Amino acid sequence: MTPNERFAAYAAGAPLDRLPCVPIVGNTAARVIGVKVGDFRGNGRLIAQAQVASYRLFGYDIIRIFTDLYTQAEAMGAKVAYPEDETAYLAAPAVDDITQLDRLHPADPLKDGYLPEHLEAMRRAVDAVGDEVAVTGALTCPFTNASFLVGADQLARLMMRAPEKVHRLCEISLATNLAYAEAIIAAGCTPSLTDAMSSMSVIGPRQFKEFSLPYLTRLIDFIHGKGKKVTLHICGKTSGIWEAMVAAGADCLSLDNAASIAEAKQKVGDRVRLMGNVTPSEVMLQGTTDDVRAATLACIGAGHDNPSGFIVASGCSLPTETPFANIHAMLDTVREAGWPVRRAV
């Protein structure tokens, strides 16, 4: 079955070869075609080539065009550092001083920063394999993107001292997000939402509801209005905000390894599909293939009977140097488990 056929059959309750499986491959794709991570900078053609090659090598079920979290913030003026062969990182926020808030403007995804190149990567991947597999474009959500505009420490303090400024930042972020989401959809893809800073490892549920949820909801409403389903990934601990993530309109929650699939299944599994959550560093990067197999089986055991469906996945993007053997092992384990999942699992 192709991934598209598999997802369609799964949704219809028709016969199926196995559960969908998504080891979330980001810059590991560079290793698949033997280029440096830094070569992806501003090179949509190469990103597409690597992501398509990675999909063909491993045979997973969703392609996600992603290199780092900062593309929108960079297009709004943040400084991003690009090591030669490692993942890019935020070197400086867009403004150092909150009095410069007026300097910030929403990005134009067709012109600003490397957004046009990421859109190019999406179009090329869709051209190559879009008839068999869904291609998504990573989109960093309003609150997290806002933290890259002023810096995480400053944003955290503003939440307590000047909440109206945080709302202004999130509003500007959202304007960029909406324009980028529209461009991603026009490229034939679905936005894949990622919101690292909305985690309970950083902010509390009350703060999530005040500062993140309103903007997230508007973003998801917009994407739904274009006829697309939404997968929402929030890193770290999230159990206290699952209800809010569902209320925001997410169709699928992508859970970090710090969250429990079994618990999520009980609490919100009747309303949303779940996706997760093999540990990226300890198991996928550092573990043996046996470790990957055991962790993948544990995920399948916890999630396969989720009422709204389950995708076996890594808990977050895979580290660049994740051994290929471990990615193959994850897929192989899901294939062996089959569907309906064999009793032995």
Place this chain on the structure above:
Amino acid sequence: MSAEKERLLQELSDAVVEMDEDQAVAAANEVVDRGIDAYEAIERGLSAGMERAGDLFDQEEYFIPELLMCSDAMYAGMDVLKPHLKADNAAVKHKVVIGVVEGDTHDIGKNLVKIMLETSGFDVTDLGRDIPPARFVETAKNIGAKIIALSTLMTTTMEGMGAVIRQLSEEGIRDQFKVIVGGGPISQGFADRIGADGYAVNAADAIRLARSLVHPSAAAGAAA
């Protein structure tokens, strides 16, 4: 006098927990005016408040924004009290070098550990973020640190922690320092693999770890 002192210590502690910088400064000024020992006011007032804030964080009552605001109040009070510390209070603080390894600029976790270490009586040199291995080693040597504390949130930069330890070994000074590691992708297994002296899962754990490394017997006693 004693009741008055206890009231002020409580006010300092409460000002930290309630994230009230003005209150912390006002109470600290009153401590100075009344000639109350500055060291005791920091230990039993401000630091005690920061420990309560840490407990609230463990209980998921407080999150990172609250902890940062609490630490702002603590440092505001500290700035008033520090000039009034007597010289004999200043002795026997163990030195720590802390920073986020090269290639990573996520420093909220590192900042929390730094705050809690200072609260617990360590003398902390914060190198900041995106720090090459050689600078950790060089600084640790220069200030005579006991502990080198390394943080990263990114799997891409974890290996930089191993580089610090390798450099210490190459210079033949590995046994002069305790190296502790922490951050999102780090685990005890990773710490063991690179030969670190310890791993801490969060800021509170980092304090326990640091104490046990500089006072092995005292920590064992406290844990029992």
